Amino acid sequence: MSQEDAITVADLGEFGLIAAIRAVLPPDPPGVLGIGDDGAVLPAPDGRVVASTDLLVEGRHFRRDWSAAVDIGVKAAAQNMADIAAMGAVPTALLFGLAVPGDLDVAWVLDVARGLAAECSRAGALIAGGDVTSSDSAMLAITALGGLAGRDPVTRAGARPGDVLAISGPVGLSAAGLALLQSGLAALPAAAEPQLLRLVAAHQRPQPDYAAGPLAAAAGATSMIDVSDGLVADLGHIAEASGVRLEVRSASLPGIGALEPAAVRLGTDWRTWALAGGEDHALAATFPEADMLPRGWTMIGGAGPGAGVLVDSEPWHGQAGWDHFRGTDIFRD
């Protein structure tokens, strides 16, 4: 146990905690006024800023016994910066609010900050501001900012009949990892199988491909969304906003081979993870032509006249998307 572990947040106090957090974050780059004043001042070179905000609540979005603090920080940053990428923008900065109990180890808070900083660094973004306060259970509030570099934003509303539907990476890995954790299987020797460990890691530490969003925007994507609540649920938002019907061919989904060993192990259907699981933060988008897909994107279906989402030509009757006020037993963004 390091000396850091022995100190609680209350021992350090608010201003001591802020100073300790600043010490684990990288210094501000030139031209930026970051943490330490009433507000940060950030460049917005094309005269616009893209902004998105999210809350993560202990016991609902994360559990301290299932995820390392650094992974919670990574995940919090990732889910919000994926929203920026889904607009076709490049994440530039992140602000965080952190509410924690006073008896929490400072080490936990600093590891969350390290996770935020690591994921920001991976995305090329900086941490521009924060707030810390006390609460009975831990909560993170993240706001990510981004820039469009002169491009139009890609909304949910631009899909047209005849468009192809594509995805930037695998879906369902995080949900499978969560199911392994919930089953207790992740703690057993069986979990030492690399295939299963990879799924658990995907749940604990999603690593979105942020560049996929701006690439899709530059390639002419007509609509785009971050898959955070489940593929069918999130495609439903595009279908509704665009006034189209979207069709998914489940066999086309990338990465499904990784789901099958876990599905066999748990006696369940991998399609539920792939179609209703969130948190991988792949991006889904529509494009006018299949040959417009940028590298890394996989065609998984198309858009037609009508409404709603079909999977393999049928309505999806499996688990629906996540509702934060109705779910009880699993944790989602």
Added chain:
Amino acid sequence: MSQEDAITVADLGEFGLIAAIRAVLPPDPPGVLGIGDDGAVLPAPDGRVVASTDLLVEGRHFRRDWSAAVDIGVKAAAQNMADIAAMGAVPTALLFGLAVPGDLDVAWVLDVARGLAAECSRAGALIAGGDVTSSDSAMLAITALGGLAGRDPVTRAGARPGDVLAISGPVGLSAAGLALLQSGLAALPAAAEPQLLRLVAAHQRPQPDYAAGPLAAAAGATSMIDVSDGLVADLGHIAEASGVRLEVRSASLPGIGALEPAAVRLGTDWRTWALAGGEDHALAATFPEADMLPRGWTMIGGAGPGAGVLVDSEPWHGQAGWDHFRGTDIFRD
């Protein structure tokens, strides 16, 4: 009781709640992509954006039995937009995260949203995004954005010996109002005295003068801060960042006449409220010359060589600024 009161957040569900919140917010102005997509797209006409974030936790920053929901929304928006003003910027947009228990009345959530919208409207800002999720107690996470209109930001670090020290409005009213609420006096007939009611109102619904920040910046303020943790504590941040000593003449503080009746009533010293009370969200700033103060600003002292803050030529031995992990009995931003 309206029909709204009878519906809980869990009844409505996450997406129903989002739709209900959107219905009480004003529509997006032209040129803005607001709530409803992965991220908002906002103008940043001078190529920079100012950003600040804050958390408000039930039982720490607000109590549902002491403040109406609409006032909690007003206060949450006000404290964050005051941070934007303290940089010399004009608040332009606000994003909010709202974590609430599922059994909470939807009416409470909608009233918070109405309060946020009302204060944004007063400041000329729009509500650009949000997130709702479930938690055991209510929490708000607010991020405010602003624009500098080509001006340099006013930081905490620019005060110089010889500068005059000034304030944009009264301090201590909110702390006095809180003391009245804590004493139970606010619930008694004595509180019907308009002087006392005004203090309670100042605690429940601060109304910062946002224009004072850009005015001070345009007038040549050398440093500025939002007084949220207490005047002496916040001036201490300017003194430390600027490497100066600040001196306050307490008799010069505006609005202290309003504090005296409550101080008499509670048998306490008004100076503690004025010097250590936060939440009024007055701005404190330094200027090179007294005749540079914009309208609404009052000279309260000056800057000299040295360090720290003196009150009436003495170190301040009263209550210090607020620390969120050490205080127990009062609630602050």
